[in-house]
Amino acid sequence: MAHGQTAPGIVSGRLSSDEIAQNFSDLHPAYEPHEAAVAADRCYFCYDAPCQVACPTDIDIPMFIRQIQAGNPEGAAQTILNQNILGGMCARVCPTETLCEEACVRETAEGKPVEIGRLQRYATDTVMAAGIHPFERAAPTGKSVAVVGAGPAGLACAHRLAMLGHDVVIHEARGKSGGLNEFGIAAYKTTDNFAEAEVDWLLKIGGITIETGSALGQGITLDGLRESHDAVFLSIGLTGVNALRAAGEDKAGVRDAVEFIAELRQAGDLSALPVGRNVVVIGGGMTAVDAAVQSKLLGAENVTIAYRRDRDAMGASRFEQDLATSKGVKIMFNVQPVAVHGNGAAAEIELEYTSGSGGDLTGTGETVRLPADQVFKAIGQTLEGAPEGLALDGRKIAVTGPGRTSVAGIWAGGDCAAGGDDLTVTAVAEGRDAAMDIHASLSA
Amino acid sequence: MADLTTDFLGISSPNPFWLASAPPTDKEYNVRRAFEAGWGGVVWKTLGAEGPPVVNVNGPRYGAIYGADRRLLGLNNIELITDRPLETNLEEMARVKADYPDRALIASIMVPCEEAAWKTILPRVAETGADGIELNFGCPHGMSERGMGSAVGQVPEYIEMVTRWCKQYYDRPVIVKLTPNITDIRKPAVAAKNGGADAVSLINTINSITSVNLDTMSPEPSIDGKGSHGGYCGPAVKPIAMSMVSEIARNPETHGLPISGIGGITTWRDAAEFISLGCGNVQVCTAAMTYGFRIVEEMKTGLSQWMDEKGYRTINDFAGRAVPNVTDWQYLNLNYIAKAKIDQGQCIKCGRCYAACEDTSHQAISISDDRTFEVIDEECVACNLCVDVCPVEGCISMVEMQPGEVDPRTGAVVEAEYANWTTHPNNPMAKAAE
Numbered sequence: 001m002a003h004g005q006t007a008p009g010i011v012s013g014r015l016s017s018d019e020i021a022q023n024f025s026d027l028h029p030a031y032e033p034h035e036a037a038v039a040a041d042r043c044y045f046c047y048d049a050p051c052q053v054a055c056p057t058d059i060d061i062p063m064f065i066r067q068i069q070a071g072n073p074e075g076a077a078q079t080i081l082n083q084n085i086l087g088g089m090c091a092r093v094c095p096t097e098t099l100c101e102e103a104c105v106r107e108t109a110e111g112k113p114v115e116i117g118r119l120q121r122y123a124t125d126t127v128m129a130a131g132i133h134p135f136e137r138a139a140p141t142g143k144s145v146a147v148v149g150a151g152p153a154g155l156a157c158a159h160r161l162a163m164l165g166h167d168v169v170i171h172e173a174r175g176k177s178g179g180l181n182e183f184g185i186a187a188y189k190t191t192d193n194f195a196e197a198e199v200d201w202l203l204k205i206g207g208i209t210i211e212t213g214s215a216l217g218q219g220i221t222l223d224g225l226r227e228s229h230d231a232v233f234l235s236i237g238l239t240g241v242n243a244l245r246a247a248g249e250d251k252a253g254v255r256d257a258v259e260f261i262a263e264l265r266q267a268g269d270l271s272a273l274p275v276g277r278n279v280v281v282i283g284g285g286m287t288a289v290d291a292a293v294q295s296k297l298l299g300a301e302n303v304t305i306a307y308r309r310d311r312d313a314m315g316a317s318r319f320e321q322d323l324a325t326s327k328g329v330k331i332m333f334n335v336q337p338v339a340v341h342g343n344g345a346a347a348e349i350e351l352e353y354t355s356g357s358g359g360d361l362t363g364t365g366e367t368v369r370l371p372a373d374q375v376f377k378a379i380g381q382t383l384e385g386a387p388e389g390l391a392l393d394g395r396k397i398a399v400t401g402p403g404r405t406s407v408a409g410i411w412a413g414g415d416c417a418a419g420g421d422d423l424t425v426t427a428v429a430e431g432r433d434a435a436m437d438i439h440a441s442l443s444a
Numbered sequence: 445m446a447d448l449t450t451d452f453l454g455i456s457s458p459n460p461f462w463l464a465s466a467p468p469t470d471k472e473y474n475v476r477r478a479f480e481a482g483w484g485g486v487v488w489k490t491l492g493a494e495g496p497p498v499v500n501v502n503g504p505r506y507g508a509i510y511g512a513d514r515r516l517l518g519l520n521n522i523e524l525i526t527d528r529p530l531e532t533n534l535e536e537m538a539r540v541k542a543d544y545p546d547r548a549l550i551a552s553i554m555v556p557c558e559e560a561a562w563k564t565i566l567p568r569v570a571e572t573g574a575d576g577i578e579l580n581f582g583c584p585h586g587m588s589e590r591g592m593g594s595a596v597g598q599v600p601e602y603i604e605m606v607t608r609w610c611k612q613y614y615d616r617p618v619i620v621k622l623t624p625n626i627t628d629i630r631k632p633a634v635a636a637k638n639g640g641a642d643a644v645s646l647i648n649t650i651n652s653i654t655s656v657n658l659d660t661m662s663p664e665p666s667i668d669g670k671g672s673h674g675g676y677c678g679p680a681v682k683p684i685a686m687s688m689v690s691e692i693a694r695n696p697e698t699h700g701l702p703i704s705g706i707g708g709i710t711t712w713r714d715a716a717e718f719i720s721l722g723c724g725n726v727q728v729c730t731a732a733m734t735y736g737f738r739i740v741e742e743m744k745t746g747l748s749q750w751m752d753e754k755g756y757r758t759i760n761d762f763a764g765r766a767v768p769n770v771t772d773w774q775y776l777n778l779n780y781i782a783k784a785k786i787d788q789g790q791c792i793k794c795g796r797c798y799a800a801c802e803d804t805s806h807q808a809i810s811i812s813d814d815r816t817f818e819v820i821d822e823e824c825v826a827c828n829l830c831v832d833v834c835p836v837e838g839c840i841s842m843v844e845m846q847p848g849e850v851d852p853r854t855g856a857v858v859e860a861e862y863a864n865w866t867t868h869p870n871n872p873m874a875k876a877a878e
Contacts, residue, residue, distance in 0.1 A: 034514070041512035044835050047795030050815070109792040109836065 005277070005301040009345075010253060010374050012274040014299025020270045023297035027188045027323075028092070028118055036122040040069035042106060043114045050103035051116055056420070057084035057429045061100060065119055076123035078134050085159045085432070086152055088128055088198050089181050090425045091121035093189050095286070097319040099425070128197070133204035138165035140207075143442045146171065146225040146232045150210055151179020152424045153235035153414025155202055156431030157438075162207035164439045169229070170208060173215035179237060179414075181424060183262040186290040187270075188297070215385075222387040226409055231438045234397065234405070235414040235431060238422075240384035244282060244377050248340030257281060257291035257378035264294055276374025279303045280349045282337050283378030285315035291376045292329045303329045304370060308336040308354050308361060337375075338367060346375050383416050393418035403434030411438055446751035447758045448744060450484065452724045453617035453642045453702055455575040457484035457548040460715065460747075460759055461740050464706055464727035465490050465552035465578060465621070468737075470526055472536035476543070481737035482744060485548025487645075487727060490525035490580045491533055493555040493565060498524045498587075504665035507654030507674060516734050518681065520652045520674035522665065524586045525554050530568075538572040549573075550619065554580040554592050557602055559609050566614040576617035579606060581632070582648020584625050584675050594648065597623035600635035607639025619704060622646040622688075624681075629688040633698045644692060645704035645727060647685040649675025678730035682708030686721055690770040693722030710739075712746025719759060720766035774866050779859040781851050782826040782842040784808070784819045790839040791817060797830035797840060805829050821852040 003011045015023070031039065043065040051061045059080050067076035080087035096102075096117040104113035127134060143166045147154045150172035158168040176182055181195040203210075214220055216236070225232045241256045243249065253276065267273045275298040281288045284307035296303045305324065307314055310333050314321065321331060335351040342348060349372040352363040383396050391398040391406035396418040403411040413430030420426040448459040462485035463469050463478055470489040478486055492498055500523055509518040526533055541549045551574045555561040569577060581597030588595040596602045603620060610618045620636035622629065624647040633644050651673045653663045663671025685707020692698045705723030709715050710731040718726050731739055756762045786797070786809075793815040801809040808823035809830060819830075831840045845851060847860035865871050 038513045044794045044796060046793075047799040047811070048815075049795075050793065105792040105794040 005299050008277055008373065010274045010276045012272050014275060014277075015271070017269075017271045020298065024188050024191070024270060024294075026191045027186075028121070030125055031118055031122045036068055036073075036119060039115050039119055040065045043069070044105060046105055050105060051100035051114075054099045054103035055083075056099070056423065056426045057087075057090070057432070059083045059087070059120075061116055064123055065114065065116070068119055068123055073123045073126040074130075074132065074134070076119075077127040077132075080120055080123055081127075081134065083432075084425065084428050085156050085202060086181070086198065086424065086428050087120055088124035088201075089152070089190065089195065090428065091117050091124055092194065093181075093185050094425050095317050095320070095423070098317045128201050133201060135159075135163050135205055137163055137206055140167070141165040141442065143167070143230040144169065144228075145438060145442075146229040147235065148216060148220075148225070148232065149173070149179060149235035149237055149414070149416075150177035150199070150212075151235055151237055151414055151427065152181055153417075153427035153431035153434075154179070154233065155199065156428040157233045157235065157411075157413065157435040158208050158431075159202050159205055160432050160435035161438060162205045164435070166207070166230075166439070166442065168208045170210045171214040171216075171220055171225075172210055172212045173218065173236075173239075175212050177210055177212070179235075183265055184258060184287070184290075185265070185424075186261070186294055187265055188294075216387055217385060222389070222410070230409075230442055232410045233403070233431070233434055233438065234387070234390075234410065234412040234416060235427070236383075236385070236416045238381035238383050238415045240382035241377065242380045242382060244337055244379065246337040246339055248342070248346070249377075251340050251342050251346045252344060253342070253346035253373055254340055254375040254377070257283065257287050257376040258381065260376055261287065261290055261294065264298075270298065273298060275300050276372070277301045278371040279374045279376065280370055280372040281305045281376040281378055283307065283376075283380070284309065284313070285378060285380070286320060288376075288378035289316045289320045289324050289329075291378055293324050293327050295374070295376075296327045296329050300374075302371070305329060305331045306335045306337065306349075306351055306370075307331065307333055309357065310334055313357065335368070336361075336363065338363075340372070340375055341369070342373075346372050348372055349375055381415070386416070402437035403430055404437065446748045446756060448484075448748060448751075450725050450759050452548070452704065453576060453619070455485070455548045455550075455617060456546070457725070458546060459484035459740075459744050460719065460725035461485075461743050462487060462548060462550075462704070462725055462727045463732060464729040465550075465580065466729040466733075467521075467523060468729060468732050471528065471533075472540055475536075475540050475549075478732075478737050479540075479544045479547050482740045483547070483737065484725070485550065485575075487550040487552050487578050488533065488537055488574070490552040490554045490583070491530055491565070491569070492525050493561055494530050497527045497529055500524055500527050501667050503667040505674075507652075507664040507671075509654050509680065516730070517679050518652075518654065518676055519678045519730050519733065520649065520654050520665075520676040522585050522672055522674040525552075525580070525583070530565075534568055534572050537574055541573040541575075548575050550576050550578050552578045552580050552621070554583070554587060557591060557596055557606060562606065562609045563613050566610065570614060570616065574616070576619060576642070577610065577614060578619040578621050578645060579610060580621055580648070581606075582621045582623040582646075584623060584649060584651045585673060594623035594625050597621075597632055597648070598626050600631045603632050603635040604639035607636050607641045611640035617642040619643045619645050621648055621706075623648045624684060624688055624707075625651050629691050630695045630698065633692040633695070633701065637698055637701050641701070643702035643704060643724070644698075645706055646692070647681065647688055647707045649677045650681055650684065652676030677708065678734075679708045679710050679714075682710075682714060686718060689718060689723060690721045690767065693764065693767045694770050712743045712750065715743060716747060716750060716762070717766075719763050721770070722764040722767045724759075724763060775864050777862045777864060778868060779861060779863045781845045781858050783821050783824050783845060784826060784828075784830050784840055785843045786817055786819060786830075786840050787838070788816065790836050792836055792839075793817070794835060796833045796835065800829050800833045823853060825853065 064076040064079040101113035107113035147170040178195040279295040279300045281292040339350045397412045403413040411434040414427040450460045465487040505523045583593035587593040620641040705718030706727040
């Protein structure tokens, strides 16, 4: 069964089940109560706190930390969830090192921020473990809203609308809700089926129906939704994947990183999941890091991230970069793929060094070849299947204010909408704010 | 190298750190280990009269309050005096003193307020070879209900009376340990002196309830659902103790009366502060109960290091040095004017100074769009709150204005001359300046 790390090709079982289980354990384990108390005590309760300003969902961070410090994690959770209903997931996956924790004055003072993410997890885990859903629905308004896509933006929007008394139907293309929380985030950041558990917990608000296997052009149409509902919120994500534009891209062993991550997240037995001996990931964002690190954790012998720009331009934070290298991933900067070589299946990848920056990136002509029996493309996703009639901003749905599209009665948020970072926390903020705007318009 | 030896009332000890009369000094085993760890002296756990010893509760005796990371800031206790037979204690004391002749060994005593009781016990204590006695007029819990401890310490006449008996029936130094559970600490100190006391020691513990269990609605420590006020000690009481010590040190009626300082002493610095306020030595309990006997090593090395830095050769070189600087409010220089100054290089932009000043003080700190916090000199009264709440030591300082400068708050020129409330024109009781 155990092939070992040096077995050629793309095979499963490179490591023992125990090793894999160990490798995929929680990246940031939950705090014990005393650890939480000590961590909370470090917060200075800043005035107009920089951490809160840095939070896309504007959570009152000093207040929730003070509530933890005062022995009230339930109150802390309420403070968090009022602003961010997916506070549990965001506590796990937010790049806090570039958001709240980067802004923390103790980062300024000592290079050691208050561990806001882990404290947030402590609070939200406390109420979720107790099965508490600290929100109640308002009286029914008789209005209904269709939400397309059960990812973070759609779920946040749906919850807020349901809380305000509206009925919500979510149409989800996949067989399972959660969007990227469920399919697109490294497994070690969200262990024990947390994404699914969080959706179940969120739905306790009531008033939300989810129809899976239902997508625009696949059982439903935008016009149909507009007719049957009082408003529509589009949170369809980015399902298209950019092409590598390198020769040999079609060889076996070359695939999209998001697909690999989704497969990994849904795998019942990780030791049965095949991975290459020599893996090369093309890209520089979080997806690239997630794919690379997980390949390594599955037992790939050599994993390289090949990024065409320099370190500073990399989308993945320094923390993510360090995480990757600490797991044994090699990061190459200023290289771009030229060709994938191999007889039918990938065997090598040829990379060309680059120079310049921004839009002036050019190949230097110097190339290098790496063994590569598996190549993951993590060079960005694109909007696919945007409904006709909606104005676009670049390659995304154009929105103004809280997610209003160019068509009245239709809102959009999350990765499919223009503006904002493609982060879970940003999607939650957009879904929430669109819900408030929808509510205002339905109440008018 | 500084010389830490002290001669307190003619009792010499290799350093000024004594263990206070308390659980750590209840028996020979502990005291020997304390001496081995380096403590300069020990005040043995309080002895009671001959006969069946007191009994203690069989549930929790201590309650606590904590700072960050469960750092023990305050401890209280409802333990009584020694619950071991008098004879046992006396035998052990004699053995220990014989084996450690260079260390101070003091017997703490608490017997009923009757001359016969004291007359009986004192010769027996003398036989142990103990260097002196300390009269426990301080414990506020349990024994006070029986007319002893703080019940005596709260009545200056009793203090004077008992002290006088002790001086009559005992020929070695008598230290009177005072209770802080009193309005004016100077009164019992004067009474002790009038009774012939060689020294006072203070403070004993403070009446306290450390917490209430909100499930059972019982004070802590809880004995079967009920609690009783205990004696409070530890770092939290140090400011109270130092104020009381200073009051006795600067009171003309007791000035010069030797003082053994007690109350929250945890580090060498605490000890140095007590000594600067007029103490001849210090007694420690909670710190030892929290960290063990070993902490005395830090205290000794820290004090020695600081004395070397300051050029103090002996304890007496700095003892009482701060006493002349403790004064009444009315004598503080009202012409001394300072302004807060924020060192922008050290500022981490937490804004605590701003919140404190804006919400609760004088609206004398401004915030800019980029979170630069600056003092508004026109409003700053130099209250020091910003300094106290700033998490960065040294980031905000109080800068003295120089004579001739104009205080932008009042528009008045800073005067070089000292002037206080007693001559201030706003004072209806002002004395005419002559």
